[in-house]
Amino acid sequence: MHPLTRCLCLLGSCVALSACTQFSKLQIHDKAYLDDQKIEESYQKTAALQAKGENGEDIVVNKETLRLLHDVRQRLEKTSGQTFEYAIVDSDSHSHLLMSHDNKEYVTFSMQFLDKFGSDPDIIAAVVAHDLAHIADKDTGDAIENREIGFFVARQVISAALSVVGTPIAGYAASAAMSGAEQAEISLEEDKVNPVGMQWLLDSGYTPCGYIKIKQYDDDNTGLGSPLKFMGSHPGISGRAQLAQDHVAANPKIVCPAPPAKPSEPPSADTAAAATPSAASAQQ
Numbered sequence: 001m002h003p004l005t006r007c008l009c010l011l012g013s014c015v016a017l018s019a020c021t022q023f024s025k026l027q028i029h030d031k032a033y034l035d036d037q038k039i040e041e042s043y044q045k046t047a048a049l050q051a052k053g054e055n056g057e058d059i060v061v062n063k064e065t066l067r068l069l070h071d072v073r074q075r076l077e078k079t080s081g082q083t084f085e086y087a088i089v090d091s092d093s094h095s096h097l098l099m100s101h102d103n104k105e106y107v108t109f110s111m112q113f114l115d116k117f118g119s120d121p122d123i124i125a126a127v128v129a130h131d132l133a134h135i136a137d138k139d140t141g142d143a144i145e146n147r148e149i150g151f152f153v154a155r156q157v158i159s160a161a162l163s164v165v166g167t168p169i170a171g172y173a174a175s176a177a178m179s180g181a182e183q184a185e186i187s188l189e190e191d192k193v194n195p196v197g198m199q200w201l202l203d204s205g206y207t208p209c210g211y212i213k214i215k216q217y218d219d220d221n222t223g224l225g226s227p228l229k230f231m232g233s234h235p236g237i238s239g240r241a242q243l244a245q246d247h248v249a250a251n252p253k254i255v256c257p258a259p260p261a262k263p264s265e266p267p268s269a270d271t272a273a274a275a276t277p278s279a280a281s282a283q284q
């Protein structure tokens with residue numbers, strides 16, 4: 001077989017096999033773009049919002065979460081000057097993400113994330129403020145998806161080409177290097193937008209505690225098999241939590257609540273103090 005033909009065959013099969021596991025959007029079982037008018041109607045009636053996913057799933061936003069989403073949007077749109085819509089996905093791999101649809105940007109939560117944090121204003125506002133900073137930086141849902149596809153294709157081309165003209169090992173190494181380049185580009189973007197979202201969050205009257213709480217849950221659920229391992233799936237949570245910690249340390253009036261104790265191992269006085277640096281700094 002001609003090397004080029006072999007290369008193309010390899011590339012085709014790599015793409016087909018790998019795409020299913022590598023594209024984050026393929027982890028989404030169903031999604032619903034929430035209608036603004038329906039959000040407003042349900043909000044006025046203090047009712048839950050019922051939506052139908054594109055694959056037919058019933059997606060329900062309870063009245064408490066709906067009120068929170070509504071109020072957070074009102075405050076953050078005013079502060080940031082950005083506009084956006086809400087969407088919900090059924091995905092056990094996502095906490096939150098941006099999606100572009102019909103020329104609009106959707107701040108998208110997973111049902112699983114809202115089940116856990118849908119009544120926590122700190123967390124909902126922290127997510128929205130951060131995602132708005134991505135939108136303001138033109139790092140939209142489409143831009144994020146295009147970056148993911150671009151790096152994926154580059155990895156496959158390099159890997160397939162080098163396995164023909166070089167050695168398979170060289171292909172793997174080059175592919176890994178490309179993954180590193182993708183991570184570096186993502187980190188750069190997160191570092192750029194983190195302070196912007198944080199400022200909008202504070203200017204809207206929220207505490208930065210949400211980032212610290214998400215990081216805490218992420219740390220507690222990184223083990224394989226944990227139902228909450230998706231918690232930190234939006235990159236850069238460590239940077240946001242650090243920014244938040246720095247702000248809390250500099251503002252003793254802000255005291256983030258201590259993370260809930262794990263039922264199996266109640267914290268000692270020492271570990272509880274260590275786990276709440278904000279409270280500790282407030283006492284200094």
Ligand SMILES: [Zn+2]
Pocket residue numbers: 130134190193234235236
């Ligand atoms: Zn981000």
